[in-house]
Amino acid sequence: MARISGTGTRGFTLVEILVVVAIAGIVLALAAVNLLPSDEEVARRETSLLALDLEGARDDAWFGGRPTAVSLADGRVQVLRLASDRSWSPVPGRERRLPDGVRVLSLAIDGREVDSREILVFLPDGLGVPFRVALEVRGRPKAVEGDAAGSVRALVR
Numbered sequence: 001m002a003r004i005s006g007t008g009t010r011g012f013t014l015v016e017i018l019v020v021v022a023i024a025g026i027v028l029a030l031a032a033v034n035l036l037p038s039d040e041e042v043a044r045r046e047t048s049l050l051a052l053d054l055e056g057a058r059d060d061a062w063f064g065g066r067p068t069a070v071s072l073a074d075g076r077v078q079v080l081r082l083a084s085d086r087s088w089s090p091v092p093g094r095e096r097r098l099p100d101g102v103r104v105l106s107l108a109i110d111g112r113e114v115d116s117r118e119i120l121v122f123l124p125d126g127l128g129v130p131f132r133v134a135l136e137v138r139g140r141p142k143a144v145e146g147d148a149a150g151s152v153r154a155l156v157r
Contacts (some may be wrong), residue, residue, distance in 0.1 A: 043137035044156040046102050050133065051144045051154035053077045053096070054120070058150055060091070061122035069119040072104045072133065080119060088119065105134040105141075126150050 037045070054070055057079045061068035067082040068091075079094035098104075107116045110129045120131055128150050135142045143155040 039138040039140060042101070043140040043142050044154075046099065046137045047135060047142040047144060047154040047156050050077065050135065051152050053079070054133075054144060054146065055152045056094070057120075058122040058128070058146075058152060061124050062126050062150075065124045067121055067123050069121045071117070071119050072107065073117040075103075101138040103136045105136050106132075107134075108132045122150075 057068045057070045060079065060081070064081070069080040069082075069088060071078045071080060076095060076097045079091040080088040081091050083089045104116050107114055107118060107120065109118070109120065109131045120133075122128060126149075128146060128148055130148055131146045133144045135144070144152065145155060146152045
């Protein structure tokens, strides 16, 4: 509330200014928490994004009627489709670079560890082979698993 002093000028009291500064500080603190996620929140998000990439490839195979694969080589996720000449070709718009701090540690297919440059294939019949992609996201171990029934889940404990 502005006050009129004896000289006729208007101004704010010290209490009013302190209240405004305190409110601004609270708003900035709340914004900082949401704008700067913790390492654990980033790890959960990146693991979930990889699970969504794998589910998308699985769904492409199911609904497209052709085998679809995912490559995790060279720090990127790339979806591939089996062409008529039996070669794998990239699906346009279905490639993304893994962010800094995200590393694929290992890939296991049907309980057997394979080179992480191998492709993970999804068949149109909906039945798959169990797999596990082990990740490290900002120093935190995470994983994405799939089972023979086609279920894909991010392990973000």
